[in-house]
Amino acid sequence: MGESGAFLVMKNISKTFPGVKALDGVTFEVQKGEVHALVGENGAGKSTLIKILSGAYRPDGGEILLRGQRVEINTPGQAQQLGISVIYQELDLIPHMTIPENIFVGREPARALGLVDWREMGKKAQALMASVGMNLPLNIPVRKLSAAQQQMVAIARALSLNADIIVMDEPTASLTQNEIQILFRVIEKLKASGVTIIYISHRLEEIFQIADRVTVLRDGKYIGTWPVGEVGVDHIIRCMVGRDLKEKYPRERVPRGEEILRVEGLTHEPYFRDVSFSLHAGEILGIAGLVGAGRSEIMRSIVGADEKDSGEVYLFGKKVDIKSPHDAIRLGIGLLPEERKLQGLILQLDVRSNISLPILDRLSRWGFIRRLLEYRAVVDIIDRLGIKTPSPEQKVKNLSGGNQQKVVFAKWFLRGCRVFIFDEPTRGIDVGAKLEIYKLMNELVRDGVGIIVISSDLPEVLGISDRLLVMHHGRIAGELRHEEATQEKVLNLAFGGVA
Numbered sequence: 001m002g003e004s005g006a007f008l009v010m011k012n013i014s015k016t017f018p019g020v021k022a023l024d025g026v027t028f029e030v031q032k033g034e035v036h037a038l039v040g041e042n043g044a045g046k047s048t049l050i051k052i053l054s055g056a057y058r059p060d061g062g063e064i065l066l067r068g069q070r071v072e073i074n075t076p077g078q079a080q081q082l083g084i085s086v087i088y089q090e091l092d093l094i095p096h097m098t099i100p101e102n103i104f105v106g107r108e109p110a111r112a113l114g115l116v117d118w119r120e121m122g123k124k125a126q127a128l129m130a131s132v133g134m135n136l137p138l139n140i141p142v143r144k145l146s147a148a149q150q151q152m153v154a155i156a157r158a159l160s161l162n163a164d165i166i167v168m169d170e171p172t173a174s175l176t177q178n179e180i181q182i183l184f185r186v187i188e189k190l191k192a193s194g195v196t197i198i199y200i201s202h203r204l205e206e207i208f209q210i211a212d213r214v215t216v217l218r219d220g221k222y223i224g225t226w227p228v229g230e231v232g233v234d235h236i237i238r239c240m241v242g243r244d245l246k247e248k249y250p251r252e253r254v255p256r257g258e259e260i261l262r263v264e265g266l267t268h269e270p271y272f273r274d275v276s277f278s279l280h281a282g283e284i285l286g287i288a289g290l291v292g293a294g295r296s297e298i299m300r301s302i303v304g305a306d307e308k309d310s311g312e313v314y315l316f317g318k319k320v321d322i323k324s325p326h327d328a329i330r331l332g333i334g335l336l337p338e339e340r341k342l343q344g345l346i347l348q349l350d351v352r353s354n355i356s357l358p359i360l361d362r363l364s365r366w367g368f369i370r371r372l373l374e375y376r377a378v379v380d381i382i383d384r385l386g387i388k389t390p391s392p393e394q395k396v397k398n399l400s401g402g403n404q405q406k407v408v409f410a411k412w413f414l415r416g417c418r419v420f421i422f423d424e425p426t427r428g429i430d431v432g433a434k435l436e437i438y439k440l441m442n443e444l445v446r447d448g449v450g451i452i453v454i455s456s457d458l459p460e461v462l463g464i465s466d467r468l469l470v471m472h473h474g475r476i477a478g479e480l481r482h483e484e485a486t487q488e489k490v491l492n493l494a495f496g497g498v499a
């Protein structure tokens with residue numbers, strides 16, 4: 001073991017990208033068999049540190065010690081040989097391939113003559129999946145699996161590589177509560193068998209549930225490491241953002257204005273049926289419920305992204321016929337979808353273009369002033385959301401995961417809609433930026449906009465909504481005013497009980 005006795009030591013690691021010091025002399029020590037959480041705001045350097053550990057990036061300075069020995073990790077292959085396996089923020093499974101193919105891609109067990117031994121591969125895959133508690137049909141493409149199941153395939157692959165250090169970069173970002181619990185059980189099992197886990201997440205409550213110790217990074221610097229039993233969540237947040245965050249859910253009461261949107265008897269089998277509600281100017285309407293309760297599907301039907309079997313949508317009292325998201329936007333209804341990474345961004349383009357593309361129409365009315373206005377609007381929103389980028393000209397693909405998220409958000413805020421529908425708006429976003437997003441929502445409602453927010457983060461949706469609809473199995477199970485809503489009532493309704 002090294003001088004500190006730790007299993008893995010990343011010592012004095014630095015990494016600079018053009019215009020960004022992503023890591024500044026970070027030392028990170030992990031004990032054998034622990035679950036070690038790594039936290040920090042968007043752009044703090046978490047993924048970069050992990051990419052150095054996995055051989056995806058070369059550090060500018062520093063060294064890595066494993067079991068007390070200095071190791072060179074220059075390629076992902078070398079990391080693999082050392083037993084280090086990373087499950088990235090964006091899973092790198094091959095969507096059209098099956099579970100066994102994904103687990104063994106490039107390492108298929110061969111028979112004589114180099115033919116792939118499919119039976120052997122299937123058997124091994126089954127055993128690996130069973131070890132993570134999954135019993136799934138093996139011969140379907142992984143794109144048909146749920147996010148959690150895909151996650152388990154990635155973990156099974158890590159196990160097949162005999163990894164004894166597994167890094168998970170925001171594994172729960174797209175998982176349901178149930179799936180998260182399954183993942184946690186798998187983590188417990190891995191830990192019991194001596195596997196060391198490095199766990200990155202913005203959901204601090206998870207860290208207190210699953211981790212033994214937690215390390216905080218801020219602006220590329222190491223802040224500290226603590227056993228989770230010895231610190232509170234406030235302490236961690238303070239270390240992450242460098243200040244106290246007093247109000248977690250700033251909510252402003254705005255007088256409720258006229259009805260903007262009304263939905264009557266909306267039905268799309270088998271997803272949801274007979275859904276009716278209205279949204280007023282100055283109101284934030286939260287939609288709670290379990291994942292799979294039909295929340296996103298309703299919103300997709302409203303904006304014409306999905307069809308509907310029956311039901312009507314009224315805008316300012318007038319019946320409207322919305323056939324596509326384009327129609328919806330033209331009428332002033334914007335949906336920020338759940339799968340933002342896929343739908344929202346052009347990774348090769350810079351931050352400025354990504355933010356201003358949807359508003360160019362509007363800006364071009366002013367002819368030559370356009371570029372100036374565009375620049376101002378963009379710089380302003382970058383500043384307000386605290387998007388961490390060396391300049392508006394940085395390519396979006398070079399931003400950290402959470403900062404990419406914020407770019408999508410920025411783009412939607414500049415759109416000038418009367419109704420905003422946000423589906424899981426703060427997923428993958430750090431605590432400080434969440435607060436900024438809530439504040440922006442407040443500004444929007446102050447301007448007379450109506451907002452619908454779908455969120456699986458129960459404290460969040462309780463905290464920010466004026467009114468809350470709770471879905472159960474495709475129906476509205478109940479409605480609660482901010483004053484009367486509690487976690488317990490919401491959960492009761494969501495599980496099919498009464499409030």
Ligand SMILES: Nc1ncnc2c1ncn2[C@@H]1O[C@H](COP(=O)(O)OP(=O)(O)OP(=O)(O)O)[C@@H](O)[C@H]1O
Nearest residue numbers: 017022042043044045046047048398399400401402
């Ligand atoms: N390939 C790259 N080129 C340029 N800059 C980069 C590159 N990769 C990361 N960065 C920058 O390095 C900093 C740290 O990014 P990193 O992805 O490590 O953050 P993170 O802590 O993982 O954040 P998040 O929680 O948002 O995922 C950011 O400012 C990011 O823009």
Ligand SMILES: [Mg+2]
Nearest residue numbers: 046047400401
């Ligand atoms: Mg990251």
